[in-house]
Amino acid sequence: MSRNRIITIDGPSGAGKSTVARLLAERLGFEYLDTGALYRAVALYLRRRGVGEDVSDETIEELLRELNIGFSGGRVYVDGEDVSEAVRTPEIGHYSSVFSARRPVREFLLSIQRAHAERCDTVVEGRDMGTVVFPDAWMKFFLDASLQERAKRRYLQLQRKGINVTMEEAVRDVQQRDERDSQRDIAPLRCPTGAVYMDTTSMGIEDTIKKMLEFIEKQAAGSCTGY
Numbered sequence: 001m002s003r004n005r006i007i008t009i010d011g012p013s014g015a016g017k018s019t020v021a022r023l024l025a026e027r028l029g030f031e032y033l034d035t036g037a038l039y040r041a042v043a044l045y046l047r048r049r050g051v052g053e054d055v056s057d058e059t060i061e062e063l064l065r066e067l068n069i070g071f072s073g074g075r076v077y078v079d080g081e082d083v084s085e086a087v088r089t090p091e092i093g094h095y096s097s098v099f100s101a102r103r104p105v106r107e108f109l110l111s112i113q114r115a116h117a118e119r120c121d122t123v124v125e126g127r128d129m130g131t132v133v134f135p136d137a138w139m140k141f142f143l144d145a146s147l148q149e150r151a152k153r154r155y156l157q158l159q160r161k162g163i164n165v166t167m168e169e170a171v172r173d174v175q176q177r178d179e180r181d182s183q184r185d186i187a188p189l190r191c192p193t194g195a196v197y198m199d200t201t202s203m204g205i206e207d208t209i210k211k212m213l214e215f216i217e218k219q220a221a222g223s224c225t226g227y
């Protein structure tokens with residue numbers, strides 16, 4: 001078990017986890033780990049190696065043996081190359097959801113995620129942070145929002161990056177990812193036991209962070225460690 005304080009933030013696509021986790025980490029002076037970026041980086045790597053959805057577990061395992069993945073200062077690296085922008089396309093979003101259901105991919109990233117959070121107090125965000133990767137985390141949150149709201153956020157995010165999708169495509173994409181991420185056999189998306197559930201449909205980023213900080217303060221007072 002880690003001696004550092006780990007705050008987990010889980011939730012479906014487009015619930016605002018990344019922005020909230022990054023800002024929360026900044027306010028608390030914690031490190032920040034975006035595990036979705038790691039799954040996206042693996043997907044990018046496998047796609048570059050010409051891998052499709054029907055690839056065998058053995059081939060994935062073999063290819064992952066040669067992969068060096070890193071996350072530092074909010075950037076994600078594949079064999080030393082900064083791929084933070086390259087992993088944000090709708091295509092890689094799709095494949096990250098597909099490949100994240102595969103056992104060798106989850107096993108490969110499990111130790112990387114734990115090793116990262118071993119070093120210092122960390123805010124980690126993803127789909128299975130409080131359930132599988134850090135079940136003994138100091139504090140757990142589950143961020144949710146309505147499908148329409150999450151699709152709208154995803155749509156605006158892609159528009160800002162100059163990636164053109166229609167609102168209908170954004171809704172379909174978020175819906176498909178919800179299904180795949182919550183219905184897979186290994187580490188499906190679930191609200192972890194003991195997590196604070198927050199519906200952010202009509203909450204802005206600042207309100208969400210304020211509310212989370214209130215819970216964290218209570219937790220810190222209870223465990224006498226402060227932050």
Ligand code: DC
Pocket residue numbers: 013014035036037039040093096097100101125126127128129177181
């Ligand atoms: O949060 P994101 O959209 O960047 O994540 C991309 C995909 O990675 C998501 O569809 C599911 C997968 N993922 C996962 O299975 N487990 C995590 N801890 C984080 C992401």
